[in-house]
Amino acid sequence: MNRTRMILAMILTYVIFAMLLNSVGTLILMSQNALGASIEATSFLDGFKDLTIAVVAFVATSLLPRIGYRKSMMLGLTLVAAACVAMPLANAFWMVKIMLVAVGAGFALAKMSVYSTIGLLTEGNKAHASLMNFIEGCFMLGVLAWPWVLAAFVGQQDSSTDPIWLDVYWWLALACAVTIALLMFSHIDEGAAHTGAAQSFADLFRLLALPLVIVFLVSAFLYVLIEQGINTWLPTFNNKVLHLSTVTSVQLASLFAASTAIGRLGAGLVLRFLPWHWLLIICLLAMATLVLLVLPMAAQVQPPAQEGWWHAPAVAFIFPLLGLFMAPIYPAINSVVLSALPKARHAAMTGLIVVFSALGGTTGSFITGQVFARLGGQTAFYLSLIPMALLLIAVFLLKRQSTLHAASAPQAA
Known part of the structure; x- marks a missing residue:
């Protein structure tokens, strides 16, 4: 079992999803200013993410242990990586909706997998609580980082409709690919999860x-x-x-x-x-x-x-x-x-x-x-x-x- 490598992969997974999950507020503003969407239309954006999370989490409760937690995280990251690549290529409001659906599905798989994997990597309540708090703390780092990362790209725009801000998604896709590779070379005994x-x-x-x-x-x-x-x-x-x-x-x-x-x-x-x-x-x-x-x-x-x-x-x-x-x-x-x-x-x-x-x-x-x-x-x-x-x-x-x-x-x- 590659415990350290697995923990690092979970941290990177959580940071990526923290940035994307908490990007809806900025996506609403950018969709209005850069993609021409109305306030009424953007008010539905959270639903594409949250309703997908609810449906996938409900279905995945029994399926996740059979698929495997590590593979589920890789699947979630793959969905998100594909959506991030498509964002700058499409440069359209409809793609924002599709991307948020992918983020919702990926996060449901990732969160349930990470929470369950923590139990496999730790012994005792104190060790479990310590690792849980550390990973959740890293999640907050992703939340805090996102507005500044996006603002760095928005600041390079020549006009409000300039698509340069979408280049941030190329970097997020690369982060997903690195994390998937790390998960591929990490191994964990999931036998206890199949019962x-x-x-x-x-x-x-x-x-x-x-x-x-x-x-x-x-x-x-x-x-x-x-x-x-x-x-x-x-x-x-x-x-x-x-x-x-x-x-x-x-x-x-x-x-x-x-x-x-x-x-x-x-x-x-x-x-x-x-x-x-x-x-x-x-x-x-x-x-x-x-x-x-x-x-x-x-x-x-x-x-x-x-x-x-x-x-x-x-x-x-x-x-x-x-x-x-x-x-x-x-x-x-x-x-x-x-x-x-x-x-x-x-x-x-x-x-x-x-x-x-x-x-x-x-x-x-x-x-x-x-x-x-x-x-x-x-x-x-x-x-x-x-x-x-x-x-x-x-x-x-x-x-x-x-x-x-x-x-x-x-x-x-």
């Missing part, structure tokens, strides 16, 4: 009968709806509402990812001293307060006299701080439901997490985009207060169900 595949698929439906799981899935759906709606449309908000240039809009949107990364690191320390549900309640109230305080500032913004960060309005720097307060919510609720279930049911639960997260993501992006087109960006972001309020209620219900589940576990055993 219980059918049971794992059937357990998806058994889990849906548990009140704890139902409340969790509603919570996860609402969270991703909020996050994706803001994250995806933040570059367009910067460009259309705050009157910033395309390059500056893309770069400043990276502050949301940076805030999220800092928030998750900080939450790991805070959760040692504060119960998870109190932290989430505080975060949700802080999010709502920030929206109510900051968005009115956007109404007063005038086009900056000069290009660049230093001439951007304060709201462009303050609003992405939402990521600080949003960051702890998703890992915390995932931890609550997974720690309440036996390890044998984690694979099926991960499948449900992927499916409902994808559905929440595409719903949030679509609703935000449609409202953005009809009522403006400020109204679109104000409406995030509704799912925030619903998620606050869901947190109380999740706390109650987790307590009841823990109390009934000994009797069930």
Whole structure:
């Protein structure tokens, strides 16, 4: 077993998908400015990615162990590499949709394979948690890197319709090819993964009968709806509402990812001293307060006299701080439901997490985009207060169900 080589391949896989998955916000802006697409048309883009993730994750729950995790990662990367090569060749909005379908299918295969492979490469809870956190940390590096990588190509354009920005996909295709080659020469014993595949698929439906799981899935759906709606449309908000240039809009949107990364690191320390549900309640109230305080500032913004960060309005720097307060919510609720279930049911639960997260993501992006087109960006972001309020209620219900589940576990055993 080539453990180090396999871990490196998983890290590269996650970084590639982090860049592509979190490129939808910039793709929406570039599709409008460079490919002539309307705001209404671009509001569907997240659906091409997220609905594909949901469908492939659901089907792959039982098929993945039979195909093999290493081969599944190679298959996902091959799909993405082909789509990346086609992007600059086609230079069309319809290709953006096809590329996102390929990214969705590839990510579903990659995420489930990476999560499962971590269990094969580690012994014990501490080693598992350590490797999981390290790989997820590398994912955030990819998220942070994407706006700057794309901005470097956008900055070389002579006009808004210049296709030079598409050259970034040649480099992503090359990264996919290198990672595939690394996986080809990596070997891992997957024997333990070939047992219980059918049971794992059937357990998806058994889990849906548990009140704890139902409340969790509603919570996860609402969270991703909020996050994706803001994250995806933040570059367009910067460009259309705050009157910033395309390059500056893309770069400043990276502050949301940076805030999220800092928030998750900080939450790991805070959760040692504060119960998870109190932290989430505080975060949700802080999010709502920030929206109510900051968005009115956007109404007063005038086009900056000069290009660049230093001439951007304060709201462009303050609003992405939402990521600080949003960051702890998703890992915390995932931890609550997974720690309440036996390890044998984690694979099926991960499948449900992927499916409902994808559905929440595409719903949030679509609703935000449609409202953005009809009522403006400020109204679109104000409406995030509704799912925030619903998620606050869901947190109380999740706390109650987790307590009841823990109390009934000994009797069930």
